[in-house]
Amino acid sequence: MKYNSVFDIIGPVMIGPSSSHTAGAARIGKAARNLFGKEPTWARIHLYESFAKTYKGHGTDFALVGGLLGFETDDPRMSKALDIAKEKGMEVEFIEDNSAANHPNTVRMLIGNEKEQQELVGISIGGGKVEITELNGFELRLSGNHPAILIMHNDRFGAIASVTKILAKHEINIGHMEVNRKDVGKEALMVIEVDQNVDDAILKELQSADHIIQIAKIVS
Numbered sequence: 001m002k003y004n005s006v007f008d009i010i011g012p013v014m015i016g017p018s019s020s021h022t023a024g025a026a027r028i029g030k031a032a033r034n035l036f037g038k039e040p041t042w043a044r045i046h047l048y049e050s051f052a053k054t055y056k057g058h059g060t061d062f063a064l065v066g067g068l069l070g071f072e073t074d075d076p077r078m079s080k081a082l083d084i085a086k087e088k089g090m091e092v093e094f095i096e097d098n099s100a101a102n103h104p105n106t107v108r109m110l111i112g113n114e115k116e117q118q119e120l121v122g123i124s125i126g127g128g129k130v131e132i133t134e135l136n137g138f139e140l141r142l143s144g145n146h147p148a149i150l151i152m153h154n155d156r157f158g159a160i161a162s163v164t165k166i167l168a169k170h171e172i173n174i175g176h177m178e179v180n181r182k183d184v185g186k187e188a189l190m191v192i193e194v195d196q197n198v199d200d201a202i203l204k205e206l207q208s209a210d211h212i213i214q215i216a217k218i219v220s
Contacts, residue, residue, distance in 0.1 A: 021051070021058035024105065024124025026078065029067020031132055032109045032120045035216065040111035042091040043068055050104035051124075052096040064107065065092055073128065102133075138180050138189040142218070146175060147197045151190040151206065152214040155181045160190065162209035167194070170202055187213065 033039065045064055047055050055061050059079070066081035068090070077084060085092055097108070105124040110117060121134035132142045135150070142148060153159045160179065167174065173195045181188035198217055207215050 021054060021060045021105065021124065022063045022078075023073045023128035024126075024130050025051075025060045025063035025107065026067040026071065026073045027128065027130045028107055028109070028120075028122035028124065028132070029064040030070065030072075031067070031122065031130070032111055032118070033068045033070055035120060035135070036111055036118050038113075039070065039088075039090070040068060041089065041113040042111065044093050044095065044110040046095045046097040046108040046110075048097050048099065048101035048104070048106040048108075051107055052098075055094065060107075061094055064109070065090075068109075068111065108134075135189065137182060140178065140180060140189065140191050142191060146193045147195070148191060148193045148218040149198055149203070149206070150216040150218070151192070151212060153188055153190060154211040154213065155183075155185050155188040156211040159188070159209075159211040162211070163190065163192070163206055166202070166206055166209060167192070172196065172198060172202070 043065070047060070051060055062079055062081040063073075065085050066075065066078040069077075069081055069085060069088075071078050071081060082092070103123040103125070106121065107123075108119065108121045110119050112118060119134070119136055120132060122130055122132050124130050129143065132140065134140065151163060153163075164174070174192055175195055176193040177191065179188055179190050203215050203217060206212065
């Protein structure tokens with residue numbers, strides 16, 4: 001499957017009733033949509049623990065779908081997101097998953113269309129804040145509090161150096177960086193938090209660096 005990878009995290013202003021179960025859920029949904037790069041035509045949403053028990057009463061269901069529709073957390077349409085998604089032909093399935101989770105407010109979102117799909121795990125940690133902990137099988141910990149670049153690359157010598165050289169040339173300071181790979185020599189994911197938003201021209205230059213497959217950015 002081909003995976004797209006452009007996403008950002010949205011702000012804390014919200015339509016209620018709950019910052020953790022509504023605003024946080026909307027932020028996770030919006031992250032999933034922007035990662036996918038377009039509005040999906042279907043979504044399978046696994047809810048765990050507290051999310052699974054209260055998602056209807058606390059608005060987690062419509063908030064997640066509202067995020068997939070691209071709504072901001074304070075969008076007045078948020079409470080009608082399920083109806084709007086149905087009108088647009090988006091097929092949404094909620095699954096109350098009994099599997100154990102590391103956090104009670106955890107959701108696994110599989111979204112896609114007829115050609116491609118993507119998987120994301122997010123948790124709502126309170127006050128509308130979220131963390132993205134998994135992306136297409138790669139573990140990560142991303143809050144969206146700082147601008148960041150996500151780079152899918154081949155696990156080869158020189159890939160990291162080629163990226164950091166370009167960032168240094170443009171005087172972009174790295175605040176935090178982590179690299180994760182599924183296996184030696186296979187695909188790897190580089191997550192770089194930086195001190196300022198990165199222009200698209202720099203992303204294009206990074207895309208041409210050694211062993212780079214795909215690039216996404218998060219704006220602050």
